[in-house]
Amino acid sequence: MRRYTYLWLMQLVTGVFIAVLLGIHMVVQHLEDILLFFGVNLNDPTSWQSMIERSRQAVWAGIYIALLVVVLSHALNGLRNVILELTPSPRAERVITGTIMALGIVVFLWASYVPIALLYS
Amino acid sequence: MKPTKPRPNYLGPVGWVWAGNYKLERYLYILHRITGLGILLFLLFHLTATTFFRIQGEAVWNSAMGFLSNPLFKIGEFLVVVAFVFHMVNGFRLILQELGFLMSKPVPPIYPYSDSLRRKRRWTMAFIGIIIVLCLVFFYDFIVGGW
Secondary structure: OHHHHHHHHHHHHHHHHHHHHHHHHHHHHHOHHHHHHOOOOOOOOOOHHHHHHHHOOHHHHHHHHHHHHHHHHHHHHHHHHHHHOOOOOHHHHHHHHHHHHHHHHHHHHHHHHHHHHHHOO | OOOOOOOOOOOHHHHHOOOOOOOHHHHHHHHHHHHHHHHHHHHHHHHHHHHHHHHOOHHHHHHHHHHHOOHHHHHHHHHHHHHHHHHHHHHHHHHHHHOOOOOOOOOOOOOOOOOOOHHHHHHHHHHHHHHHHHHHHHHHHHHHOOO
């Protein structure tokens, strides 16, 4: 049972990290009109030019990859918790855990490739 | 004396949408689960859009962004924001209450019953208030930002 406690603790800690990192992401990407009111001009953060400027900075690549790690661990652990509430057999539980971990690794490799590739482009 | 038929506590899959004998916190739990699964679904679309379209250059990116500026997608985006805000603020409440904060001391189970969480219901209501305020802030930005 101890590992379930660690998973619960991981859910709490990654939740706090997501609140900070996704908070930055949301405010920068979506609250540009409110930021403009406070005198910060981001020049349309979803435009190609602004996106390329961000992707050339190592800080943003770091933020994106860190966000990817915590979001994937939080979301897939949450998905596992939802599925395990259906009380599957121990064998089915191992299959579910293995599938979800494989999915997480595949999504991480696929999605972390782009910020790294754009950093050196 | 008329026999009373107690409502069963076991809800099964019905408990995914109906709270039974439980109250507000159980509905927050259901919404937490729905918003979590919804955000996971959005994450997969979002990662597809920001990797496959971005790596193919400016023309593909601009046409994808033009396609996504459809009002239906804008409404969908706002729903994702609402789900995110709910999941974040309710998650903070869960962290605090699971660690024992914002809960009153336990009392003996003597009629009329009360539980530690319900005696601190006003904190739960305060968190719901924060959710509404943050949703209104993002709604303002969606309106001002144009569709």
